[in-house]
Amino acid sequence: MSTIIAPGREYEQKMREEGCRFCQERWREKAIAASGGWIAVHNEYPRLDALFIQPVYQIVLCPIDHIVDEIDENGFIAIGRLRSQLREQLDLTGYGICIREGDRLLSGKTVPHIHAHLVVPQTVTLADGSRRASTFNFPVGDRDAPVK
Secondary structure (H helix, E strand, C coil): CCCCCCCHHHHHHHHHHHCCHHHCHHHHCCCCEEECCEEEEECCCCCCCCCCCCCCEEEEEEECCCCCCCCCHHHHHHHHHHHHHHHHHCCCCCCEEEECCCCHHHHCCCCCCCCEEEEECCEEECCCCCEEECCCCCCCCCCCCCCC
16 A cells, blocks of 8 residues: 555546546455445555554445435445454454545545545554554544634
């Protein structure tokens, strides 16, 4: 997985020109799991957090059909099943799931196709041998908005 900062506005322009990447066959061919009309794919543009820490895994969970907004009950069931498959397949012991819905200027989403991110953060080993996850900050909101 390469280290790329999500390209934001430039990526949005590319989306307008080329169409939804989640609807393209080349994206769907990369699926590592599927359930209930949804697929899981390793993110081509893994987000780095504010401290430029890259997660171990950042997997996009998205419906095969082009749905712009609002995950319905069946979508949440599919996300749960994908999470279970990935937990077993990748031997996950800790992770977070982020979903952005609604107006992109309020939610921060850059792809107009509903999806979730399953993020597995980096871990550190403490002096006593125990492992802890590094904090991974996943922003919600418009990253170009002025700060109060």
